[in-house]
Amino acid sequence: MDIIAQLRDIVGAAHVLTGPDTAPYCDDWTGKYQSDPLAVVRPADTAGVSAVLKLANDTGTPIVPASGRTGLNGGAYADGAAVMLSLERLNTIREIRPAARVAIVGAGVILSQLHEAVEQHDLVFPLTFGAKGSAMIGGALSTNAGGSNVLRYGSTRHLCLGLEVVLADGRMMDLMSELHKDNSGYDLKDLMIGAEGTLGIITAAVLKLAPKPRAYATAMVAAPDLPGALSLLNRLQIATGGAVEAFEFMPRRYIEANLARFPDGREPFEAPHEVNVMVEVGALAPRDATPGEIGSVPIVDYLEEVLAEAMEDGAVLDAVVARNEAQRRAMWQRREQAAEVNMDGRPLIQNDVALPLDHVAPFLDRAAAMLAEADPGANSMYVAHLGDGNVHYTVYPAATDPAAHDAITERVEDLVLSLGGSFSAEHGIGLSKKPSMARRKNPVALEVMRAIKAALDPKGILNPGKVLPD
Amino acid sequence: MDIIAQLRDIVGAAHVLTGPDTAPYCDDWTGKYQSDPLAVVRPADTAGVSAVLKLANDTGTPIVPASGRTGLNGGAYADGAAVMLSLERLNTIREIRPAARVAIVGAGVILSQLHEAVEQHDLVFPLTFGAKGSAMIGGALSTNAGGSNVLRYGSTRHLCLGLEVVLADGRMMDLMSELHKDNSGYDLKDLMIGAEGTLGIITAAVLKLAPKPRAYATAMVAAPDLPGALSLLNRLQIATGGAVEAFEFMPRRYIEANLARFPDGREPFEAPHEVNVMVEVGALAPRDATPGEIGSVPIVDYLEEVLAEAMEDGAVLDAVVARNEAQRRAMWQRREQAAEVNMDGRPLIQNDVALPLDHVAPFLDRAAAMLAEADPGANSMYVAHLGDGNVHYTVYPAATDPAAHDAITERVEDLVLSLGGSFSAEHGIGLSKKPSMARRKNPVALEVMRAIKAALDPKGILNPGKVLPD
Incomplete structure (x- = not known):
């Protein structure tokens, strides 16, 4: 009995897709990896997953797990020899x-x-x-x-x-x-x-x-520069006792690209600023959410007060505090559209890097200088989770030679490592960051990872070719 | 050249101890495990550790790492074939x-x-x-x-x-x-x-x-019962926006044993109570520490206020808030003496268990009933990190038969597992919890642990016989 028939026995014929039926599972969100799996199999539960894996292990069939397939590094790419294991029915x-x-x-x-x-x-x-x-x-x-x-x-x-x-x-x-x-x-x-x-x-x-915080205070803030934005973060953490939930940096170029892509959006401030930050504070204590209680300082007024003081000092250039949920949602939407905005130019070189907080500004300066030299016609776009040093730095190269693209990636990584950072912050490795793993990860750590992989998956059927360099 | 001579070549003769010189490293804090190592070796740095391990691996010499040797499960026990690797000089x-x-x-x-x-x-x-x-x-x-x-x-x-x-x-x-x-x-x-x-x-x-919190508010609180203590924890977390740093339960029997052991100590309250909790809140925001600032409620007054409200409701029976650092230290000391108080009776059966928060009270009730039946002459002592469900439950058996002691351990574990808990919360496995690992840990997880151990330490030289059941 062939593997497809055996899979049908396990999960039912309706949940083993082949040929054109697999099409909805083959697109990759980044457009870089077009899958072509032998089959897509959709077990209903853990027992089904177990039976599929036992079969795959016995027959040496590669298995590529897939859930929402929104990853950015090709981790769910399946070639013609692989069965894509969709977990979508384990949705309870x-x-x-x-x-x-x-x-x-x-x-x-x-x-x-x-x-x-x-x-x-x-x-x-x-x-x-x-x-x-x-x-x-x-x-x-x-x-x-x-x-x-x-x-x-x-x-x-x-x-x-x-x-x-x-x-x-x-x-x-x-x-x-x-x-x-x-x-x-x-x-x-x-x-x-x-x-x-x-x-x-x-x-x-x-x-x-x-x-759930009893109230959120959300604001768009313009800071004089990036070090100033970091000082503001510390000031807000102190003022709120560590209640800052988000601190998202958007440069002017991102605001403009966002407005071009989503014309319904609005300028965050009357005048344009270079360093725009979306900040959100979540208040847990009743005294921060309900006026009139013990020591009552409702958190929205409090944030406005702290930002107004910072404006008087010159630590903040402008600030808008959301006064209702619609305004808050609009602020979040502007930031959450970043992946779509970033994807608009092609080709693109994505870098999901992490840096010590105080090294984000030097990284951006040096990256701009490097790019001007390496590929003078290139553009770049970035947003950052500034509160944890994570920069999403996208390059749109003018150079068309893939080797030139790789060289740019290497030079971005050189910069990141020289500043004590990591070449992979939150997107993982998948396929696209494997060359970086090979070049940048501690070689002993790579050996240990390979030993663990061999011990737990001796036939190498689980998502083969991902994460670990060859 | 024998192994001792080779070790001397690596770390210097002064840092390879043998015979009676090893004595200070052989005692175990619990009194249960008396080590008798071949040698104690004290490398000065990472390179020294590396050279010692290379030698040990080449010669198949068991290595037992030791640092402060305050563990409670015999993890640093070294038998006559083993070299104890002290990390004390890596103290920079x-x-x-x-x-x-x-x-x-x-x-x-x-x-x-x-x-x-x-x-x-x-x-x-x-x-x-x-x-x-x-x-x-x-x-x-x-x-x-x-x-x-x-x-x-x-x-x-x-x-x-x-x-x-x-x-x-x-x-x-x-x-x-x-x-x-x-x-x-x-x-x-x-x-x-x-x-x-x-x-x-x-x-x-x-x-x-x-x-560092700008101020601490520390109190001893008497609650009507354990579920009442948990409600109080939630009430304090809400009132302070999640700033509770410690929530330590001490039953009346512990207070009495502590006073017997440390006669300089004092009763926490005028009248004795069954459920005593030491609570500490750490204030990060200036308004909680400095009177007169925005919405000023200095945290000590605030905690007193919240506890006074709770007393009016009957949620708290008595409370004493520390008004200076000496009072705060005395409250901490009473709790930190627990290990010494617990060790006072011999023989003893220690159980470091974790439970879902709302299952601590039923566990203690059922454990008492179990013990009364299993060994009517036995006593027990316990304290708990109630905020994370971790109970240190010590039994002083009247039965002298080791098999009877093991049976008590098993019955405590049965109870813990029936309530969704773990047989090991924060003390680890070492030697003494290996039988529990064998009985209680998911067998597939044990197989995976053994596979990883074999992959990373194929000769089995690193702390052999610890953690993993045979």
């Missing part, structure tokens, strides 16, 4: 336990679906980024996704207490702890998170929820 | 970078030494527990130590950004990232943390620092 929110502040979810639950479900309990799942309407929990865990709230809540890894994982040979590993302390052997949970499906397939997770 | 604080809020330290730095060094910069390294005057960073990382501030800051794992690790064969792996986002391959850092030296020897770390 198994349980929300408000008292324990946990949600137990399948890997196929869409991020915004979880956001809506927990909001009813006055809780939040703090992970958020532009693709939240399509991205699934399994993919967010497998890439250790970051986003705009890492500053306050950490990345996906820090929001996960437990996992259910199916190993290469189909064995199910139950790590579904709900505990905040659990020192029982090696930390297999964090090993699986961020491994992009190369060590096992995440099928379910226990996620941490946080109390 | 390499760098404190206040702006980046990181400290770069050797594995032999003592926890309280780091506390003092960072305080000068108005920063804190939040990890704290009773043994902080002896425990070293390397041991805290290797056991993923918890302590009293996990509620707000997480355990050691969450306070570590980067590691330097020497592998079994002496290769040095540089994972010394200072970044908050760094998705470049598998999470080897977290795999090494909590592995108790069985996968590699941690020689240095990049640790996260936090702003």
Whole structure:
């Protein structure tokens, strides 16, 4: 019996797609990787995933896991020999336990679906980024996704207490702890998170929820320069006792590109400024949200007060505080459209880099100088999660030679490393960052990763060719 | 040349101790494990650790890493065939970078030494527990130590950004990232943390620092019962916007045992209460620390106000707020003496268990009933980090038969697991919890741990016989 027939036996014929039926799964959001899988298989549950993997391991069939396929590095690319394993049917929110502040979810639950479900309990799942309407929990865990709230809540890894994982040979590993302390052997949970499906397939997770802030104060702020923006962040953290949830830098060139791409948008300020920051503060204490209570300072007034003081000092050039939810949403939308705005030029060279906070400004200066020399006709675009040093730096080269593109990537990485940064902040490695892994990662660490991969997936069936350089 | 001579060549004769000279390294704090190593070797730096491990790997010599040797599960026990590798000379604080809020330290730095060094910069390294005057960073990382501030800051794992690790064969792996986002391959850092030296020897770390709260408000509170104490925790978290740093439960029996052991101590309240909690709130915002500023509510007055309201409701039976640092220290001291108080009876059966927060009370009730039936002459003692569900539950059996002791451990674990808990919260596995690992850990997870151990330490020289059941 051929592999397709065997897969049909496991998950039902309706859930094994071949030929043109696989088309909806083959596009890549970046346009760089067009998949062509042998089949797309959609198991209904963990047992189905286990049976598919056992078959794949027995037959040496490559398996490429896919959830929302919003990744930016080709991690879900499947070639003609591979079976794409879609986790979309594992989309059950198994349980929300408000008292324990946990949600137990399948890997196929869409991020915004979880956001809506927990909001009813006055809780939040703090992970958020532009693709939240399509991205699934399994993919967010497998890439250790970051986003705009890492500053306050950490990345996906820090929001996960437990996992259910199916190993290469189909064995199910139950790590579904709900505990905040659990020192029982090696930390297999964090090993699986961020491994992009190369060590096992995440099928379910226990996620941490946080109390929903009683109020948000959101503002667009113009700072005199980037170091000034960082000082403002520290000032806001001190003033609010560490309640800053997002601190998103958008240069003038981004504001302009955004307005060109989304003409319904509006200028953030009356006059244009070079350094624009969206800041959001989340207030947990009643005294920050309800006027008239103990020491009442409603958080929106308070933020406005702090920003007004900063304007008097010259630390802030202009500021607009959102006075209703529509204004707040518009501020977020401007930032969340970044991926679409960045993708508009082709070809493009994407760099998702992290730097020590105080090295973001020198990085941007030196990158501009480098680019002017390396490819004088090139343009660049960037936004940054400034609160955690993560810059999304996109280059639109004028040079057409792929070798010239690679050279630009290398020079960006040289700059990043010379400033103590990382060539991969929150998008992972997938296919497109493998050359960077080979060049930049500590060689002993790469050897250890290969040893672990060989130990857990000896036949190399799990997302082959991803993450680890050859 | 014999191994001792070779070790002397590497680290110098003065730092290879044998025979009676090893005595200071052989005692175990719990009194259960008396080591008898072939030698104690004290390399001066990472290169020395690397050379020692290369030799050990080439000769198949077991290596037992030791730092402050304050562990409670025999993780640093060395038998006559093993060389004990003391990290005490790697005691340099390499760098404190206040702006980046990181400290770069050797594995032999003592926890309280780091506390003092960072305080000068108005920063804190939040990890704290009773043994902080002896425990070293390397041991805290290797056991993923918890302590009293996990509620707000997480355990050691969450306070570590980067590691330097020497592998079994002496290769040095540089994972010394200072970044908050760094998705470049598998999470080897977290795999090494909590592995108790069985996968590699941690020689240095990049640790996260936090702003020193501008003021602390610390109180002893008597709650009507345990569920009432949990409600009080939630009430305090809401009132302070999540600023509770410690929430430590001490039953009446602990207060009495503490006063018997330390006669200089004082009763926490005028009348005795069953449920005593030490609570500490750390205030970051100026308005909580400095009277007269925006919305000024100095945090000590504010905590007193919130507790007074709770007393009016009957949610609190009595409360004493520390009004100076001496009173605050006395409250902490009462709690930090717990390990010494617990160790006073012999024999003892220690259980470091974690439970979902709302299951701590049923656990204690059922454990008492179980004990009355299993060993009617037994006593028990416990304290709990109630804010994270971690109970230190010690049994003093009347039964003298070791099999009866094991049976009690098993029944405690049965109870913990039936309530969704873990048999090991923050003390790790070492030797004493290996039977529990064998019985209680997911068998597939154990297989994966063994596969990783075999891949990274094929000759099995690193802390053999620890963590993984045979």
